[in-house]
Amino acid sequence: MRRMLRATLASHGYDAVEARNAAEGLALTRAQRPEVVLLDLGLPDRDGLELMRELRSWATAPIIVISARGREQDKVAALDEGADDYLTKPFGTAELLARVRVALRHAAERDATSDSLIEVGPITIDRARHEVRRSGALVHLTPIEHRLLVALARSAGRVLTHRQLLLEVWGPDAATQTHYLRVYMTHLRRKLETDPARPQWLLNEPGVGYRMREA
Structure with a gap:
C-alpha cells in the first residue's frame, strides 16, 4: 500500500514522506509539517484513532483516513476525532x-x-457584521x-458528525442531544x-451528520 501510494503521488507531482508506523508518523509530521496527512487506522504500534487524536491537538493539516474498516460507526468515530475525509479500501487512484x-x-x-466573509452558493455570511444574506436579501x-x-x-463539502456540531454549537453538555440539530x-x-x-x-448524511454543499 505504501509503495502504491508513494508511486501514485510522486507521478502526480506530490512530494510524499513515508512512515512505517505511528511513532514515525508523529515524528515526521512534527518535523516536516505536511500539507495533507494520509492515515491508515491499522498501524502496527498504535491505534490510528489515538494517533489522530494526538495530531489534532496541534496539527492543522487535513487528515484523510485510509482504512479497511468500512462500517458506519468506524467512519463516524474517525470524523469525530478530526478526520477531514475517509477513504475505504480498496479504492482507485483517481478517487x-x-x-x-x-x-x-x-x-x-x-x-x-480570516473567515470574516464566507460565501457558499447564494448564501453569504458576514461574521464581522453578524449578517447572513441569501441572493443578496438579508x-x-x-x-x-x-x-x-x-x-x-x-x-463546506465536508461531513460534520452530529457530535462535532453539537460540541461546537452547544458545548459538551449537549453532545448527545441530536434532536437539537434536527430542530435547528x-x-x-x-x-x-x-x-x-x-x-x-444544507444536506443530511443519514446516520452520520450534516454537510453544506460546496459551491
Missing part, C-alpha cells in the same frame, strides 16, 4: 487523488481568509442558527432553502 485535491483546496481557502437568524450555519459553511436544521432550511423539503445546500 484518492481527487480527495487529496479537495483537502488541499479546502486548506488553501481556510488560509486565504435573512434574520437567531444566535444558535448563526453558529450552526457558520460551522457548516466553514467546512429545519429552521435554517426554511430560511435559506428555496424548497426546504428538497434542500440543495
Whole structure:
C-alpha cells in the first residue's frame, strides 16, 4: 500500500514522506509539517484513532483516513476525532487523488481568509457584521442558527458528525442531544432553502451528520 501510494503521488507531482508506523508518523509530521496527512487506522504500534487524536491537538493539516474498516460507526468515530475525509479500501487512484485535491483546496481557502466573509452558493455570511444574506436579501437568524450555519459553511463539502456540531454549537453538555440539530436544521432550511423539503445546500448524511454543499 505504501509503495502504491508513494508511486501514485510522486507521478502526480506530490512530494510524499513515508512512515512505517505511528511513532514515525508523529515524528515526521512534527518535523516536516505536511500539507495533507494520509492515515491508515491499522498501524502496527498504535491505534490510528489515538494517533489522530494526538495530531489534532496541534496539527492543522487535513487528515484523510485510509482504512479497511468500512462500517458506519468506524467512519463516524474517525470524523469525530478530526478526520477531514475517509477513504475505504480498496479504492482507485483517481478517487484518492481527487480527495487529496479537495483537502488541499479546502486548506488553501481556510488560509486565504480570516473567515470574516464566507460565501457558499447564494448564501453569504458576514461574521464581522453578524449578517447572513441569501441572493443578496438579508435573512434574520437567531444566535444558535448563526453558529450552526457558520460551522457548516466553514467546512463546506465536508461531513460534520452530529457530535462535532453539537460540541461546537452547544458545548459538551449537549453532545448527545441530536434532536437539537434536527430542530435547528429545519429552521435554517426554511430560511435559506428555496424548497426546504428538497434542500440543495444544507444536506443530511443519514446516520452520520450534516454537510453544506460546496459551491
